[in-house]
Amino acid sequence: RQIISQHPYAEQFISKPYVWTVDTANRTNVQEALRSILNTEVIPFTPQEFTCVGMLKRVWDYITRQNFCSKSVPTWPxxxxxxxxxxxxxQSCVSVCQHSSLLCEP
Structure with a gap:
Protein backbone atom coordinates (compact mmCIF):
# COMPACT_ATOMS: atom_id res chain seq x y z
CA ARG A 1 0.00 0.00 0.00
CA GLN A 2 1.22 3.48 -0.79
CA ILE A 3 1.44 6.01 2.04
CA ILE A 4 0.76 9.50 0.73
CA SER A 5 0.45 11.49 3.94
CA GLN A 6 1.56 11.41 7.55
CA HIS A 7 -1.95 12.42 8.61
CA PRO A 8 -4.50 12.04 5.77
CA TYR A 9 -7.42 13.20 7.94
CA ALA A 10 -5.74 16.50 8.82
CA GLU A 11 -4.59 16.97 5.24
CA GLN A 12 -8.08 16.48 3.82
CA PHE A 13 -10.35 18.05 6.44
CA ILE A 14 -8.18 20.76 8.01
CA SER A 15 -5.70 21.59 5.21
CA LYS A 16 -3.82 24.82 4.57
CA PRO A 17 -2.86 27.05 6.26
CA TYR A 18 -2.88 24.67 9.26
CA VAL A 19 -1.65 21.51 7.52
CA TRP A 20 0.94 21.45 4.75
CA THR A 21 1.86 18.42 2.69
CA VAL A 22 5.33 18.57 1.22
CA ASP A 23 7.47 16.12 -0.71
CA THR A 24 10.47 16.04 1.62
CA ALA A 25 12.61 14.41 -1.08
CA ASN A 26 12.23 17.55 -3.20
CA ARG A 27 14.38 20.27 -1.64
CA THR A 28 12.86 23.01 -3.83
CA ASN A 29 9.36 21.95 -2.80
CA VAL A 30 10.36 22.13 0.88
CA GLN A 31 11.93 25.59 0.49
CA GLU A 32 8.88 26.94 -1.36
CA ALA A 33 6.55 25.52 1.28
CA LEU A 34 8.61 27.09 4.07
CA ARG A 35 8.56 30.47 2.32
CA SER A 36 4.80 30.22 1.91
CA ILE A 37 4.34 29.21 5.54
CA LEU A 38 6.46 32.13 6.76
CA ASN A 39 4.45 34.56 4.61
CA THR A 40 1.05 33.24 5.69
CA GLU A 41 -0.90 34.86 8.51
CA VAL A 42 -2.62 32.12 10.48
CA ILE A 43 -5.52 32.69 12.84
CA PRO A 44 -5.25 30.26 15.80
CA PHE A 45 -7.70 27.39 15.38
CA THR A 46 -8.26 24.02 17.00
CA PRO A 47 -10.52 21.61 15.13
CA GLN A 48 -13.39 20.26 17.25
CA GLU A 49 -12.08 16.71 17.06
CA PHE A 50 -8.76 17.77 18.63
CA THR A 51 -10.31 19.58 21.62
CA CYS A 52 -10.91 18.03 25.04
CA VAL A 53 -14.65 17.91 24.28
CA GLY A 54 -14.03 16.17 20.95
CA MET A 55 -11.75 13.60 22.59
CA LEU A 56 -14.29 12.99 25.37
CA LYS A 57 -17.03 12.43 22.78
CA ARG A 58 -14.91 9.76 21.07
CA VAL A 59 -14.11 8.08 24.40
CA TRP A 60 -17.81 8.24 25.37
CA ASP A 61 -18.78 6.58 22.10
CA TYR A 62 -16.33 3.75 22.72
CA ILE A 63 -17.15 3.07 26.38
CA THR A 64 -20.94 3.35 26.09
CA ARG A 65 -21.07 0.90 23.19
CA GLN A 66 -19.05 -1.85 24.85
CA ASN A 67 -20.14 -4.33 27.50
CA PHE A 68 -17.21 -6.17 29.02
CA CYS A 69 -19.46 -8.33 31.24
CA SER A 70 -21.52 -9.88 28.44
CA LYS A 71 -20.48 -13.16 26.80
CA SER A 72 -21.80 -11.96 23.45
CA VAL A 73 -19.85 -8.91 22.48
CA PRO A 74 -21.57 -6.54 20.05
CA THR A 75 -19.20 -4.87 17.65
CA TRP A 76 -19.05 -1.13 17.27
CA PRO A 77 -19.07 0.38 14.79
CA GLN A 91 -3.06 3.46 -5.54
CA SER A 92 -3.20 4.62 -1.92
CA CYS A 93 -5.90 3.52 0.53
CA VAL A 94 -6.95 7.14 0.96
CA SER A 95 -7.50 7.72 -2.76
CA VAL A 96 -9.44 4.44 -3.15
CA CYS A 97 -11.74 5.44 -0.26
CA GLN A 98 -12.14 9.01 -1.53
CA HIS A 99 -13.08 7.70 -4.99
CA SER A 100 -15.99 5.88 -3.28
CA SER A 101 -16.88 8.94 -1.14
CA LEU A 102 -15.68 7.19 2.01
CA LEU A 103 -13.26 8.12 4.78
CA CYS A 104 -10.20 5.86 4.99
CA GLU A 105 -9.76 4.20 8.38
CA PRO A 106 -7.08 1.53 7.80
Whole structure:
Protein backbone atom coordinates (compact mmCIF):
# COMPACT_ATOMS: atom_id res chain seq x y z
CA ARG A 1 0.00 0.00 0.00
CA GLN A 2 1.22 3.48 -0.79
CA ILE A 3 1.44 6.01 2.04
CA ILE A 4 0.76 9.50 0.73
CA SER A 5 0.45 11.49 3.94
CA GLN A 6 1.56 11.41 7.55
CA HIS A 7 -1.95 12.42 8.61
CA PRO A 8 -4.50 12.04 5.77
CA TYR A 9 -7.42 13.20 7.94
CA ALA A 10 -5.74 16.50 8.82
CA GLU A 11 -4.59 16.97 5.24
CA GLN A 12 -8.08 16.48 3.82
CA PHE A 13 -10.35 18.05 6.44
CA ILE A 14 -8.18 20.76 8.01
CA SER A 15 -5.70 21.59 5.21
CA LYS A 16 -3.82 24.82 4.57
CA PRO A 17 -2.86 27.05 6.26
CA TYR A 18 -2.88 24.67 9.26
CA VAL A 19 -1.65 21.51 7.52
CA TRP A 20 0.94 21.45 4.75
CA THR A 21 1.86 18.42 2.69
CA VAL A 22 5.33 18.57 1.22
CA ASP A 23 7.47 16.12 -0.71
CA THR A 24 10.47 16.04 1.62
CA ALA A 25 12.61 14.41 -1.08
CA ASN A 26 12.23 17.55 -3.20
CA ARG A 27 14.38 20.27 -1.64
CA THR A 28 12.86 23.01 -3.83
CA ASN A 29 9.36 21.95 -2.80
CA VAL A 30 10.36 22.13 0.88
CA GLN A 31 11.93 25.59 0.49
CA GLU A 32 8.88 26.94 -1.36
CA ALA A 33 6.55 25.52 1.28
CA LEU A 34 8.61 27.09 4.07
CA ARG A 35 8.56 30.47 2.32
CA SER A 36 4.80 30.22 1.91
CA ILE A 37 4.34 29.21 5.54
CA LEU A 38 6.46 32.13 6.76
CA ASN A 39 4.45 34.56 4.61
CA THR A 40 1.05 33.24 5.69
CA GLU A 41 -0.90 34.86 8.51
CA VAL A 42 -2.62 32.12 10.48
CA ILE A 43 -5.52 32.69 12.84
CA PRO A 44 -5.25 30.26 15.80
CA PHE A 45 -7.70 27.39 15.38
CA THR A 46 -8.26 24.02 17.00
CA PRO A 47 -10.52 21.61 15.13
CA GLN A 48 -13.39 20.26 17.25
CA GLU A 49 -12.08 16.71 17.06
CA PHE A 50 -8.76 17.77 18.63
CA THR A 51 -10.31 19.58 21.62
CA CYS A 52 -10.91 18.03 25.04
CA VAL A 53 -14.65 17.91 24.28
CA GLY A 54 -14.03 16.17 20.95
CA MET A 55 -11.75 13.60 22.59
CA LEU A 56 -14.29 12.99 25.37
CA LYS A 57 -17.03 12.43 22.78
CA ARG A 58 -14.91 9.76 21.07
CA VAL A 59 -14.11 8.08 24.40
CA TRP A 60 -17.81 8.24 25.37
CA ASP A 61 -18.78 6.58 22.10
CA TYR A 62 -16.33 3.75 22.72
CA ILE A 63 -17.15 3.07 26.38
CA THR A 64 -20.94 3.35 26.09
CA ARG A 65 -21.07 0.90 23.19
CA GLN A 66 -19.05 -1.85 24.85
CA ASN A 67 -20.14 -4.33 27.50
CA PHE A 68 -17.21 -6.17 29.02
CA CYS A 69 -19.46 -8.33 31.24
CA SER A 70 -21.52 -9.88 28.44
CA LYS A 71 -20.48 -13.16 26.80
CA SER A 72 -21.80 -11.96 23.45
CA VAL A 73 -19.85 -8.91 22.48
CA PRO A 74 -21.57 -6.54 20.05
CA THR A 75 -19.20 -4.87 17.65
CA TRP A 76 -19.05 -1.13 17.27
CA PRO A 77 -19.07 0.38 14.79
CA UNK A 78 -21.46 -2.30 13.52
CA UNK A 79 -20.01 -4.67 10.95
CA UNK A 80 -22.69 -3.52 8.51
CA UNK A 81 -21.01 -0.09 8.48
CA UNK A 82 -17.62 -1.51 7.50
CA UNK A 83 -16.51 -1.62 3.86
CA UNK A 84 -13.54 -3.40 2.38
CA UNK A 85 -12.30 -1.89 -0.86
CA UNK A 86 -9.62 -3.25 -3.14
CA UNK A 87 -7.95 -0.59 -5.22
CA UNK A 88 -5.65 -0.79 -8.21
CA UNK A 89 -2.01 -1.69 -7.62
CA UNK A 90 -0.04 1.37 -6.50
CA GLN A 91 -3.06 3.46 -5.54
CA SER A 92 -3.20 4.62 -1.92
CA CYS A 93 -5.90 3.52 0.53
CA VAL A 94 -6.95 7.14 0.96
CA SER A 95 -7.50 7.72 -2.76
CA VAL A 96 -9.44 4.44 -3.15
CA CYS A 97 -11.74 5.44 -0.26
CA GLN A 98 -12.14 9.01 -1.53
CA HIS A 99 -13.08 7.70 -4.99
CA SER A 100 -15.99 5.88 -3.28
CA SER A 101 -16.88 8.94 -1.14
CA LEU A 102 -15.68 7.19 2.01
CA LEU A 103 -13.26 8.12 4.78
CA CYS A 104 -10.20 5.86 4.99
CA GLU A 105 -9.76 4.20 8.38
CA PRO A 106 -7.08 1.53 7.80
Missing amino acids: PESALRVLLGPLG
